[in-house]
């Protein structure tokens with residue numbers, strides 16, 4: 268094949284030869300493809316057959332001019348009609364080849380299809396417009412992830428102009444809210460699928476964070492190598508805020524902003540689920556304002572709204588973080604207490620609410636007092652599901668209303684009776700100290716080596732005018748809860764020091780007497796001063812005072828408590844760890860404490876000898892005491908077998924009913940005068 272023929276066959280553009288009249292004499296494959304005809308078909312046609320009527324004049328003008336000898340070549344744009352009917356824009360370059368006599372031998376025609384080039388141009392223009400005017404930010408980086416282009420929307424959203432960011436890695440936008448794993452996963456997706464899409468929190472130039480919905484695509488070159496990354500993102504911060512707002516309103520009361528009925532049920536359901544797993548109780552309180560109708564009718568609805576908002580604020584302040592208070596509608600509120608261990612907890616929340624509402628609310632120059640009628644139902648006792656609990660709390664609330672304003676009722680009569688009893692006890696306890704109803708009883712500590720009394724523990728008793736002797740186990744927790752334990756323990760301290768000094772003056776012996784102190788005493792800032800004052804007022808030598816601390820008190824220690832203990836120890840006051848073994852004291856910790864005695868809890872002594880675990884624990888505590896140079900006292904010794912077991916292990920002293928129950932001071936004096944006890948065989 269001649270070179271010219273080869274070019275004709277393989278040229279990317281259309282090439283054709285035409286007769287002087289415009290008939291086709293030859294057409295190359297590109298030309299045929301462009302028009303959709305076979306060459307043999309074209310050879311039966313002329314140029315007008317493939318030219319739409321409107322464009323035929325262009326061709327005709329040229330041919331006429333050539334034939335008149337006015338021109339030989341021309342380049343013009345026109346349209347062809349494809350075999351299938353559609354039009355193609357083309358650029359035609361045509362040259363006339365003449366005979367020596369000047370007449371036209373034939374035409375050489377070169378045709379370029381402009382449609383694809385136009386399309387590309389149009390597309391590029393469109394993309395440019397899109398890039399410039401898009402509402403979505405567009406950021407393009409090169410293969411090394413350096414920014415090569417950003418659009419105006421990028422600047423609008425981030426605050427960074429194009430000049431400030433070109434050449435930088437987009438990581439400067441990061442807010443630091445996502446961890447390494449987040450970005451690793453993003454890059455993994457880009458590598459494997461060429462695409463990543465998701466929500467991301469970035470930071471604007473002014474430092475504010477914003478949420479964006481980001482979509483990144485990888486662009487590859489013809490060789491399949493990464494060429495660019497194109498990131499397109501929208502600022503969805505306001506959308507998120509709006510969504511959060513809608514969601515908030517779906518679950519909250521718009522007036523008070525408290526959780527609404529729906530959210531309360533949700534929280535109640537959650538609390539019931541947890542309580543079921545952990546064997547706890549949940550309380551549901553229904554609260555109805557006693558005087559809301561009056562406020563609304565006399566002061567108007569606007570004032571009524573402010574009244575409800577203030578009530579809501581006060582209710583919120585009465586509760587802990589994991590409690591829920593909700594407005595059920597109108598003047599009805601409900602509270603879920605998810606962690607109820609004792610009835611007292613519910614009563615103290617109700618008392619807090621009553622105290623909070625006792626303060627009048629100033630409304631339009633008037634002082635308005637609010638009060639609630641409150642009904643209480645308990646899971647699981649009063650109902651195992653939400654609907655039953657709600658119904659029963661409501662019933663209880665109506666009972667409270669019937670009983671008069673500003674009061675509460677539990678759903679079950681038994682519960683109401685218990686609460687009444689507790690209230691009576693509380694009222695009596697508040698008077699007990701003033702009325703001199705407390706008394707101290709003493710239990711001796713017996714040294715195993717010689718059977719002598721080597722100390723005593725002072726134990727509080729309350730002589731209730733109607734109910735007789737009440738054990739501390741029944742009133743100390745209540746005294747702690749209502750804050751009475753501090754004055755009570757102060758009285759105990761003074762009484763112990765006074766009594767001990769009196770025994771010494773009367774020659775009954777010199778023994779240390781131990782006092783049980785509540786954790787609350789240690790936490791008070793005046794604890795050290797109170798002890799010092801008692802020692803000074805009574806004039807007793809500090810070494811005759813022993814303070815018993817539980818492990819739990821010590822575990823919550825602060826440096827301040829530790830310093831106080833060290834200081835009191837330096838004065839001569841002794842410390843014993845009570846109920847040793849029930850807490851989690853570490854050995855390292857024990858070493859730092861200024862204690863001189865460990866008291867083995869009576870729960871470990873009860874089943875020895877016999878229970879191998881308890882035997883091992885008692886043995887370990889005694890050995891621990893020996894290693895650290897601490898006295899070990901075993902509590903709760905009731906039997907001869909327990910006594911002999913402790914003797915064999917080398918325990919220092921014991922306390923328990925085997926020798927004596929706690930005794931009033933006068934009885935204890937008799938013990939001080941008696942012969943030593945029989946101890947080890």
Ligand SMILES: Nc1nc2c(ncn2[C@@H]2O[C@H](COP(=O)(O)O[C@H]3[C@@H](O)[C@H](n4cnc5c(=O)[nH]c(N)nc54)O[C@@H]3COP(=O)(O)O)[C@@H](O)[C@H]2O)c(=O)[nH]1
Nearest residue numbers: 726727738739740759783784785903904905922923924929
């Ligand atoms: N903050 C204060 N707490 C005090 C005070 N007085 C007592 N308490 C604490 O009350 C709890 C109950 O005390 P109590 O009912 O007096 O019981 C004590 C003993 O009677 C009892 N015990 C003694 N020996 C035996 C025995 O052989 N068997 C047996 N079943 N019980 C016995 O043990 C109680 C002493 O316990 P502990 O103090 O843990 O060593 C009690 O926790 C007291 O601490 C006070 O003034 N303030």
